[in-house]
Amino acid sequence: MMSVETVDTLIVGGGLSGIYAAWLLSRKNTSFVVLEARERIGGRILCPGYQGFFSDLGPSWYWPAIHPKITHLIETLGLNSYPQFETGLGRFQRSDGAVQTVRGYPMEPPSRRLFGGMHSLIRKLREGIPENAVRCNHPVCDIEKTVGGILVSVGELEKPPWARFRANQLILALPPRLAAATILFTPELSHQLTQAMLKIGTWMAGQAKFSAIYDEPFWRQTGLSGQAFSERGPLGEIHDGSNHDKGPFGLTGFVGIPAAQRNQTATLTDAIMAQLAVIFGAQAARPTAFFYQDWARERFTATTFDQPPMYTHPQYHVPAGRSAIWDGTCHFAGTETADVQGGYLEGALGAAERAVMNILG
Template identity: 55%
Template structure:
């Protein structure tokens, strides 16, 4: 038990949680970040291949409509580069017929980050003292006391591994996940619980694939790397070279429902066969493949999430309010943002609003 009541406990070390921690650090607040995983980043995951960081979570940002992300990249001394889209695209019908089509221009222009999206997390992490980020700390219960909240870490129904007292909590994880995995005392209202459970967790039902190549044969053939398929298993693909074009890649989303993705090796085998159909024989023999099925990631998805959202949801805080218990618990994370919810921009927006909200409530109280 940590007997001292600290100012803030942030639950979740995704980019919204780490960004909020950096803002609290600037204000001289006392805080801890509790993360269930053994790593920071949440749904930002960028495995390394010979110094090139792939992206198995969010891959792009859009400078024209993402001012927070663009500013953060600049402030951290990072750089971005345009998504490669020169050449023809490929389209695969539901019967498997592959057609060459004109390109699929994106408006506004998509950009990637040198070092992968994980470089944003690493840059923010450097602003936060290491001892304030506690990994392998899954929160199982939050109990409201008279002047603080008691946070228990461990497995529900067992003796807590440790406990924290905090004046406020930033709930920096998807509302659906929070409602499914954390016991709140007193119980949340039925309406609030249902609102949290109905909030789609972005990416939770999806799987992403990344193939690395020493050369881009598709470019030599006049293809952009973009492809869309009604047959699958990949429904969408893009060129994913590094900015210096010394390492190349193809990446995208698996369009097969989660129930049919349980055999990872069979899925990858089918993807490689599809890549040969779309881009030629060499595409089926990458130097390295990376695959992440978020639907089976316990600290991202629930069973409900295995049904991926077909359209981008309209996000907002549960029941339209981003706090409860008089401001003792503040909702945070990209699913609670009405500005670019589901994107990194939304995650940063939610963190800024949570910090502002917390201090506004404290001053009003």
């Protein structure tokens, strides 16, 4: 018979919300385990490195004026940040392909980036969590409420599980839509709750992002900020994605075409290079490194419901007005369930704090 590991609290999902919840619990006299489906922690925070610089292919920015939680956490952890570079003019590409220089559109309020990429936040939080408390390559397939607590199975649906855990409390630190679409709940969740979970769109799940790295910031040298918008594509939005005041330098941004049309990566990469050359000059088509991430192709981020693009930022909330179910033993976390700033890093922290506070009382 398969042994069952028992802890006080199980956290499903090792993105920012789950890792922050674990960090908060590690400061209390309580046992916990984080179950992460991927081979890495961080979730939608992904930062490939090149010559000591880490490109953000997930969230890039935080806004100190409106994001007090993450601002305070960054200071508490001793991390350093720098302002998003926005000095200079912008570029705009019309639907006919013509490009013109326009005044820049600085973010308001001003945004900042982290040295080491946003993953430096995950790495620093991980240092405060017991080594064996985080289990990667542990996809949860079944969550069952039992007389003795909550039983969680790891593996694939419709196949025998290969690991089981039991806990008194559980934190669902993953997007509600992903949980509803990929995890079997016993007893079955109500139709109203399941539909509410499926209707909450996963932020970034339908998006794709690129980062092109260069030895010199040639756009800055011609008075450009690196910011550009396009009605033509494939890129719809571009920003300076450089290190602070030294190389390497970079351009980064978002693909503007729908996920269903992004099925030829090599062809899309060629189109991105051609567009960068049109907007910023021939040198832009010759990066020293290039990174691309299509979140719609990530099985532990997106579902088939996430393929249509989001054109506006949703108003996020807990599903069906409930922050916890099963007599207060299963708690929703993850940025899509935040009371404020849902979809942002700030929301991920707020949702984790709420879940942990409800558990600890």
